[in-house]
Amino acid sequence: MRYLRLWLIALGCVCTGFVWGQNNSYEVLSVAFYNVENLFDTQNDPKTRDDDRTPEGRDRWTEDLYRKKVANIAKVLSQIGQDTTNEAPAVIGLSEVENRAVIEALVQDPALKPYNYGIIHVDSPDERGIDVALIYQKKRFLPIAFKNHALRLYRKNGTRDYTRDHLLVLGLLEQEPIYFIVNHWPSRSGGQKRSEPGRIKAAALTKKLADSIFSLNPKAKLINMGDFNDDPIDKSVAKVLEATDNKRLALRKKQLFNPMTAFYKQGVGTACYRGTWNVLDQVHVSAGLLRKKKSGWRFWKAGIYNKAFMINQDGRYKGYPYRSFAGGRFLGGYSDHFPVYAYLVRKMN
16 A cells, blocks of 8 residues: 555554535544543552552552543543534544553543544653553544654763653544654653753654655645643744644645644643643644645644533632642542644535
8 A cells, every 4th residue: 555655664533523614514523632640550560660659659549549530531531522523532642641551441431432442552661651642443543554753862961861752653534544643742840941952852853753754745644742841832842843823834834733822822721830821732733634625634623622620610729620639649630731632624425
């Protein structure tokens, strides 16, 4: 297959919703990304720093709490896009998952099991043992190939700073080729500016992956998503990755279009720190998804999924994401991030 050949060189949702327009009707699907805030099992992995998330660890992470966490995350994922598509997202990127076992528990939860999600996951060398992954409705998306790409960072003393890999996936979304890159760039630990070089390198790796695809097919359809730990206007995203909020520029220069910039300018965010909202979680789309064609999937719009049940309703952190764990105890919430999503549409035959 031609697409498989191109993929090998580069490596060296339909949901049941409809959108009605003038003289046309469209099928619509959702694609989502969610940082699920430390989805760990209860087992102690001697190779990673997961000791706190065990029954005997500091967090007293029991099987009961783990199951509640899984159910909460599954609840959120199952509802993203439902208002428009009438079902869960066709494809979902995840970050802060410990291993394949926790993802299997997630997709087998009663809220997600009816959608029969498949899993693409590769263990990263991250010191805490957290990874990125992609889950997909098997009836909507057929994976062709995937590969993890290591982000190599080094400390001043020359030792390796192990972090999350980037995950690149090629598949057929209702028989149409589309690429996904799932990211979780280095955190802001130590301060935004001090930690920025790591995200600059992460952005360069993402840019390299995207450019390798566009060099083979300038019209390739690509969705780049993740927790970038930077805002849309920061150097890593705006300058190095060159993700722009200008559609015409994205089309002309074949750059990624960043619909999340609009939320940042409005003061609407996906994570809040000391009263300041950031749009750390983003979805970017390629120029191939912006072109108005007679057939095929194209980008419609993006959003931040922040329903009332996912928000703290009172106390010091009123209005913040209702997280699952803080202050050494389980709060019963979901995550310290809100998920993001994008709708793709195509004309119906």
